Amino acid sequence: MNILDNLKYRFKNAGIIEKLIYVNLAVFLLVFITNTFGFLFQSSNNLLIEWFALPANFDEFLSKPWTIITYGFLHTGFLHILLNLVALFYIGHLFKQYFTSKQLLNFYILGTLFGGVIFIASYSFFPALQRVADNSVLLGASAGISAIFIGIATYIPTYELKFPLIGFVKLWIVACIWIAIDIIQIPAGNAGGHLAHIGGALFGFLYVASASNKELEIFKPFKKFFEKKEKPLKTVYKSGKKPTKKTTPKETFNKSKNQQEIDKILDKIGKSGYDTLTKNEKDFLFKQGK
Structure with missing residues (x-):
């Protein structure tokens, strides 16, 4: 297998x-x-x-409408793409613990789209940006990644991440810092880029929030892209009767007690992550999984 075939195989199975x-x-x-x-x-x-x-210029954008999506895959600096892809890797895998691959892709694409809309609108609305609109362009995956991160932070705000020298920090706090960094950097340069990041983050927040808030129905047309498709249950017909085994009250009590303990551990994982479990909790969960 040559290098090209190896790359094709890795991409296909990734x-x-x-x-x-x-x-x-x-x-x-x-x-x-x-x-x-x-x-x-x-x-x-x-x-x-x-x-x-x-392009920031709206008239130029009309001649290249595909750029509202394609800019999200373009990078020109090594540090820029390195930081974005590292963030995508870790944030994406956290997102995948609660959502599907299709949902992650749609958050990335639609977050990129919303970030692009905010970018163009900003250069048409804010006087500080209007004068440089003809010479400004947007590129990078940050808007799509922001949508994924703020989306999952809105879904599990109390989930805790462990940072060296700091300890555990709740996800909603990290999300606030993420957005604050873009806000305070707007006057320093690349204002349109930071506003695009905020646009992607806004999509992630509003979409997840709208799932439990009937007042936010503006994303209703998009929900069909994010719904999890479950396979219908198969009906199996068997001939004859299989003898049933009677369960004693003691066995019923033990199963109920074990299930309560499992539910407690799973709830802890959902809030703080697997790494926060004690050794006894991990051992108990392993034994029950056999």
């Missing part, structure tokens, strides 16, 4: 998070290859950036 990482990395390499050819032919424009980055 999960949705790994596939998004592979696509972003592939596009990142293409950007640098295009830069090389641009240098050799003395061209100052990168064709990939020119055609797939989201």
Whole structure:
């Protein structure tokens, strides 16, 4: 198996998070290859950036409407893509513990779309940005990642993450810090980019919040993309009667007690994560799973 076949095999069998990482990395390499050819032919424009980055000018966007999505897969700096993909890897796997692969992909795509809408609207509305709209473009996966992170933080706000030297911190606090960093950096530079991140985060929050709030029905058309599809139960017909085993009151009591303990441990995992379990709790859960 050559390198190309190996890459195809890995991509085909990878999960949705790994596939998004592979696509972003592939596009990142293409950007640098295009830069090389641009240098050799003395061209100052990168064709990939020119055609797939989201322009801030609304009239220019109308001529390239696909950029409202494609910008979410473009990166030009090593540190930029490194931070984004590391965040996508860890946040994505936390998201996947509670949602499906399809839901993660839709959060990424729709978060990118909403971030792009906020980006263009900002350059049309705010005077500080209007004067540089013709020379500004948006690229990067941050808006889509923000949608995923704020979405899962809204769904399990009391879940705790463990940080070195700090300890356990609730997810809603980390989410607030995540958004605050973008807000305070708006005057420092890349204002449109930070506003796009906030746009993606806003989508993640409003969509998850709307699931339990009837007043937020603006996302109702999108809900069909996020609903979990469950396979219908199969009906099995058997001939004859199978003798049933009578359960003694003591066995019933033991099963009920064990189930209560399992429910208690699972609730603790849901709130604080598996790593917070004691050794006895882990051993008990392992024995019950046999």
